[in-house]
Amino acid sequence: MKRKVLSTILAVSMVATMVVGCGGGGDTQADAPAADAGTEAPAEGGDAAQAEAPSGVAADKEGGKVGVAMPTQSSERWIKDGGNMKEKLEAMGYEVDLQYAEDDVQMQVSQIENMIAADADCLVIAAVDSGALTTVEAQAKEAGIPIIAYDRLLMDTDAVSYYASFDNEGVGTAIGEYIKTAKDLDAAQAAGESYTIEFFMGSPDDNNAVLLHKGVMDVLQPYLDDGTLVCKTGRTAFEDTCILRWSQETAQQWCENYLTGYYADEDLDIACTAFDGFAYGVKAALQGAGYTAENWPLVTGQDAELMACKNILDGTQTSSIFKDTGLLADKCVTMVEAVLKGAEPEINDTTTYNNNVVVVPSYLCTPVAVDKDNLQEVVVDSGYYTAADLGL
Numbered sequence: 001m002k003r004k005v006l007s008t009i010l011a012v013s014m015v016a017t018m019v020v021g022c023g024g025g026g027d028t029q030a031d032a033p034a035a036d037a038g039t040e041a042p043a044e045g046g047d048a049a050q051a052e053a054p055s056g057v058a059a060d061k062e063g064g065k066v067g068v069a070m071p072t073q074s075s076e077r078w079i080k081d082g083g084n085m086k087e088k089l090e091a092m093g094y095e096v097d098l099q100y101a102e103d104d105v106q107m108q109v110s111q112i113e114n115m116i117a118a119d120a121d122c123l124v125i126a127a128v129d130s131g132a133l134t135t136v137e138a139q140a141k142e143a144g145i146p147i148i149a150y151d152r153l154l155m156d157t158d159a160v161s162y163y164a165s166f167d168n169e170g171v172g173t174a175i176g177e178y179i180k181t182a183k184d185l186d187a188a189q190a191a192g193e194s195y196t197i198e199f200f201m202g203s204p205d206d207n208n209a210v211l212l213h214k215g216v217m218d219v220l221q222p223y224l225d226d227g228t229l230v231c232k233t234g235r236t237a238f239e240d241t242c243i244l245r246w247s248q249e250t251a252q253q254w255c256e257n258y259l260t261g262y263y264a265d266e267d268l269d270i271a272c273t274a275f276d277g278f279a280y281g282v283k284a285a286l287q288g289a290g291y292t293a294e295n296w297p298l299v300t301g302q303d304a305e306l307m308a309c310k311n312i313l314d315g316t317q318t319s320s321i322f323k324d325t326g327l328l329a330d331k332c333v334t335m336v337e338a339v340l341k342g343a344e345p346e347i348n349d350t351t352t353y354n355n356n357v358v359v360v361p362s363y364l365c366t367p368v369a370v371d372k373d374n375l376q377e378v379v380v381d382s383g384y385y386t387a388a389d390l391g392l
């Protein structure tokens, strides 16, 4: 069965997708955003049928069509990711169909179906729900279209060739180490002192979130165990702290509930959040509860978004994790070249990323913790932002 037949089948097929909810805790999750704002997919037809090539490697030819499926435009990092991929691939002569699914699983499935129907030569996917694309991934495989997982591992499929990401457990470790050093937890431990802490972790359908939580707990669990860190809600397990679809609104709502229910008589000292968007929600909740510079907690984040960097400079966020999306796109592009032209991709991990079916050869970039002290050096001197972007 080849592309044209498949297009017909796809045109009439509906893929039922189950959205996995966050497990424990009983808190109300905010709904995922409405699914009406996806970027249109003006699928340009008709690249002539491509010659068969062995083992999923497409025939050598100038350019080719790459479908890039991104999860959402609601956070700055994905806009940068999509823009980088499009720019770099186009500069190399590829035609690019870039789509955003606005955190809607079915919209992403449809977008990928359209890419397959439009004879894409390769798919680059950053999933909304990492385990919800297995049917459409199988369809791509059947049509001989290789898939590269971008930043988020694609789970439960053998249709993925490579994975470009960051050291996701390392992101969690960096967050944990940041808290440990900034609060000098060893000194607090020796002195019998304690800090209060609450956790706001990532989406349960994103493998990165699971790894991040593990990295955080590798560092902080001993201090929770001996009482140096006190989590008054008792919510430290992943299933009790994960926030579906990385919703900023849910993080704010949780923080408001925690501050009212558990911190009326004692300040929250540390908000350990897994995402800059959560840090924004926490900031709003803290402001609403009357926190000021005097008692503002340590607030972590991830992505070093521009807004987060500005908040770090004004003191309403303490740290973030810088992930160089330009570098990630560079590595991903080498994987596109590998599957389309038989080139050697850059790989630095062949053991860690088991998606329950296969271990996916990966390139992992290194995350870097940033705060007031190194922000200029890491995000400005590197050219990621200009000083003017940050109002410096």
Ligand code: BGC
Residues within 6 Å of the ligand: 075, 077, 151, 152, 202, 206, 208, 209, 246, 274, 275, 276, 302, 303, 323
């Ligand atoms: C990414 C993070 C991002 C989060 C929310 C994760 O998969 O690795 O960088 O903050 O999604 O968009």
